[in-house]
Amino acid sequence: MLHVKNLSFSYNKTTVLKDLNFKVKRGEHLSVIGESGSGKSTLLKVLYGEYDLDSGHIFWNDTEILGPKFNLVIGYDFMKYVAQEFDLMPFITVEENIGKFLSNFYPEEKQQRTAELLEVVELSPFAKTKVKTLSGGQKQRVALARALAKQPEIILLDEPFSHIDNFKKQSLRRSVFKYLKAHHISCIVATHDKEDVLGYADRMLVLNNKRIEVNNTPEYLYNNPKTPLTASFFGEFNTINNRIFYADQLNVVDISNLKTIVKHCYFKGNYYLIEADLNGETVFFKNNTILGIDQIVYLSPTS
Numbered sequence: 001m002l003h004v005k006n007l008s009f010s011y012n013k014t015t016v017l018k019d020l021n022f023k024v025k026r027g028e029h030l031s032v033i034g035e036s037g038s039g040k041s042t043l044l045k046v047l048y049g050e051y052d053l054d055s056g057h058i059f060w061n062d063t064e065i066l067g068p069k070f071n072l073v074i075g076y077d078f079m080k081y082v083a084q085e086f087d088l089m090p091f092i093t094v095e096e097n098i099g100k101f102l103s104n105f106y107p108e109e110k111q112q113r114t115a116e117l118l119e120v121v122e123l124s125p126f127a128k129t130k131v132k133t134l135s136g137g138q139k140q141r142v143a144l145a146r147a148l149a150k151q152p153e154i155i156l157l158d159e160p161f162s163h164i165d166n167f168k169k170q171s172l173r174r175s176v177f178k179y180l181k182a183h184h185i186s187c188i189v190a191t192h193d194k195e196d197v198l199g200y201a202d203r204m205l206v207l208n209n210k211r212i213e214v215n216n217t218p219e220y221l222y223n224n225p226k227t228p229l230t231a232s233f234f235g236e237f238n239t240i241n242n243r244i245f246y247a248d249q250l251n252v253v254d255i256s257n258l259k260t261i262v263k264h265c266y267f268k269g270n271y272y273l274i275e276a277d278l279n280g281e282t283v284f285f286k287n288n289t290i291l292g293i294d295q296i297v298y299l300s301p302t303s
């Protein structure tokens with residue numbers, strides 16, 4: 001288990017993380033979300049031992065994770081970290097990059113393991129391709145496979161699918177997260193993308209103003225967002241009478257005390273997102289059909 005106790009960290013004099021406490025169990029998937037600059041990447045780097053803490057402790061089981069003041073070489077065998085910039089060897093092939101950290105002592109096993117990892121990241125056809133000729137998304141997948149090569153106990157992923165196109169993203173996500181669960185590898189994923197969280201994360205931690213705003217299951221936080229920041233992660237929302245309603249929680253009705261004027265309709269595939277004016281405030285709701293601009297529409301929240 002990863003146990004973070006009273007962790008605080010500053011770059012020079014600027015505090016980025018203040019008094020964080022959380023745990024990640026073996027095989028558990030934790031997503032870290034927060035606005036740009038809220039400290040997600042910093043948290044992963046600190047957990048990896050890249051920096052020394054101002055105060056607090058990080059333990060993986062009984063081993064304390066320590067920073068450069070205490071370690072000549074950063075990092076521990078049980079933990080891998082895939083940064084947003086991936087540090088690959090450009091002039092050797094994809095399979096050589098992945099195999100780099102595997103033992104040459106059992107060549108057959110090494111080959112099998114490399115082939116298995118190439119399948120997980122859906123890069124088998126590129127095994128013999130030199131890394132320098134790959135696209136950004138393909139390089140990101142090589143970095144993922146390389147981090148998995150030596151079967152870490154915990155992996156830290158910073159926006160792991162950010163460079164990957166939408167065609168590939170869905171199946172790659174399923175493949176990687178399924179692999180981590182099947183092998184009981186704990187993971188902490190910093191992300192902006194709710195698709196990385198919903199359906200995969202066991203827990204979701206929201207960083208705000210240097211602290212953990214909430215840490216709970218995605219289901220709980222979706223149903224009880226408490227703050228606009230958490231709600232905004234899940235989609236368009238409205239605050240009406242101090243309560244948060246997602247766009248799909250407002251329905252068009254014949255008459256109500258929520259009288260709105262339609263201002264814009266956005267085609268979203270199987271629905272339209274409607275932007276409307278409610279007493280000078282903007283509200284968003286979903287509707288199956290397009291509505292007329294300046295049309296008056298009454299809304300009612302689903303209870």
Ligand SMILES: Nc1ncnc2c1ncn2[C@@H]1O[C@H](COP(=O)(O)OP(=O)(O)OP(=O)(O)O)[C@@H](O)[C@H]1O
Pocket residue numbers: 011016034035036037038039040041042043
């Ligand atoms: N090496 C550094 N030295 C000094 N300040 C830094 C350094 N790296 C990041 N920061 C600052 O720390 C804060 C947190 O940055 P961080 O990259 O951790 O945020 P983030 O939530 O990962 O952002 P994003 O979602 O944009 O990647 C920011 O204010 C950033 O400017």
